Amino acid sequence: MHDIRAIRADPDSFDVALARRGLAPAAASVLVLDADRRAAQTALQDKQARRNALAREIGQGKHAGSDTAALEAEATALRGDMDGLETRVPELDAGIRRVLEGLPAVLDASVPDGPDESANVVLAEVGEKRDLGFAPKQHFELGEALGMMDFATAAKLAGARFVVLRDGLARMERALGQFMLDQQTLERGYQEMIVPSLVNQATAYGTGSLPKFEQDLFKTTDGRYLIPTAEVPLTNTVAGEIVAEKQLPLRLTALTDCFRSEAGSAGRDTRGMLRQHQFRKVEMVCIAHPDRSGEEHEWMTRSAELILEQLELAYRRVLLSSGDTGFQSTRTHDLEVWLPGQQMWREISSCSNCKDFQARRMNARFRAADGKTVGYVHTLNGSGLALGRALIAVMENYQQADGSIGVPEVLRSYMGGAERISAA
Incomplete structure (x- = not known):
């Protein structure tokens, strides 16, 4: 607003x-x-x-x-x-x-001008693309060959853009979620929360999902909405509140299911699990002092990057252009991971500083240390990371010539010491 x-x-x-x-x-x-x-x-x-x-x-x-x-x-x-x-x-x-x-947030002056993603700026590229020594497969080819990624059964149960994971891949996705939560809470100072997966109209409005993006949401018969990301309930925890300045920044995180109608994505990423109606994600949210939201944006982006570095995945940081920056955001960093099977960089995290745009919609404020001055907080959100896309990245980068999947070292303690996922 x-x-x-x-x-x-x-x-x-x-x-x-x-x-x-x-x-x-x-x-x-x-x-x-x-x-x-x-x-x-x-x-x-x-x-x-x-x-x-x-x-x-x-x-x-x-x-x-x-x-x-x-x-x-x-x-x-x-x-x-x-x-x-x-x-x-x-x-x-x-x-x-x-x-x-209905009007988007005012962009930060540092955002490059351009009509779409073609004007995005690569700020850094980290890690080496893996030379696998053989023709790499895409994640769905690997998963189906292992018998652990089942789109046919998911379609029978729910329709297109769903997946059933089994055995080692199900366990690896769970391991990724636990690893990410531990990193964000124990190492990066985020407070773990469990939040509702259904929110009311006011909550969806507060972060900007309504009214402009209602077609992207799943709505229940009693007027609630399934969350597209935990950003929505996490950010709204301060809606209508006045937070003491000494409490800032509030760094919050949650692992939730996310639900998106994928309206307007017909024909895009129809194979595999890159673009699903339901997926899991570790979300990061920060409620910050206006003078320090730029610092928090960097902190949040690094929190996501460190996950990729510990998984030993090549990635790059991209500053989105004016034509590619989201409605609520004033500045956004996308993290793109290298997928050998696709031979492409694909987004795996998006970290945004919304400044006071959402706070005004939610009436979320802070009281300064003088006890008198009241102003709007700044809100930030980012993926830390999306589990499905992280699973895809691990599968394609750690695939072996025999079709098995290596387990990154940082995940092994979450998987009972397993070093490889192989067909039974």
């Missing part, structure tokens, strides 16, 4: 910010609504003041035995005018909110 006062103060800068995302100017239309609302609010206040004055005059007149008929008629007319304004002001407020809630 945007600060209407900032738009009033510098409408041209707001339109320039929208133009960076390829959007038409909106400041003028917003300010027309804002001027109407302010005029209506002023008129309402003036009429309320006049009506109060009339009430006193009528009371004094009656006490003195004077004729108050004219005053009473004016008061009646004012009441009618006020009824109309009391309806008009919230209507105009709602109209302004509808416009603002």
Whole structure:
């Protein structure tokens, strides 16, 4: 959500910010609504003041035995005018909110301009791409050959874009989740939480999923939504709250199932488990002081990178361009892992600084150390990591010529010491 006062103060800068995302100017239309609302609010206040004055005059007149008929008629007319304004002001407020809630966050000045992912900037490439010494297979070829990745049974149970994992691969995905949670909590200072997988409308609205992205969510018959990521409930834990400055930063993490309709992705990644309706992810969220959210963005990105480094997977850090940065984000780092089977870099984590965009929607604030000053917090979120994509990366990078899968050293203690996953 945007600060209407900032738009009033510098409408041209707001339109320039929208133009960076390829959007038409909106400041003028917003300010027309804002001027109407302010005029209506002023008129309402003036009429309320006049009506109060009339009430006193009528009371004094009656006490003195004077004729108050004219005053009473004016008061009646004012009441009618006020009824109309009391309806008009919230209507105009709602109209302004509808416009603002559909406009994306203002991008950070450091974000490169460009129409789409083609303008993204690779900031760093870490690790060597593995030379396997043979023609690598894709994860679904490996998993199906092992008898541990079953798309046919999943389709029978639920339809397309689901998978059933068995035996060693099921255990490896579980191991990845436990390893990631341990790293984020024990080594990086995130507080582990268990949160609901269903949220109400206000919660989905708070982080920006509603109303713009409702088609991407699964909605229940009682009006709740299955979470697309634990970012939604984790971030909303501070909705409507005023957090003491000394408590910041709040670093939160959770391992949850995530549910996405994948609206608009028809024909993309139809084979395998890269793009699923249901997947598991370790999410990181930070509630930060506005002066330090840039530092927290780096901390969060490094928290995800360290997982990849310990798994000994080649990856690169990418700064997303203006045309590829998400609706709620002001700056986003994507981490892309090398997949030998696809011979491609694929996103495995996205870490975003939303600054005060979500906080304004949620009314999430902090009280400064002086005990008086209150301001909006900054919110950040990132994958630390997506388990399914991490499993894919391990499978393709640790595949052996005989079709078995090596187990990364850091996962072996989570898998009973197993060093390899082989067909029975």
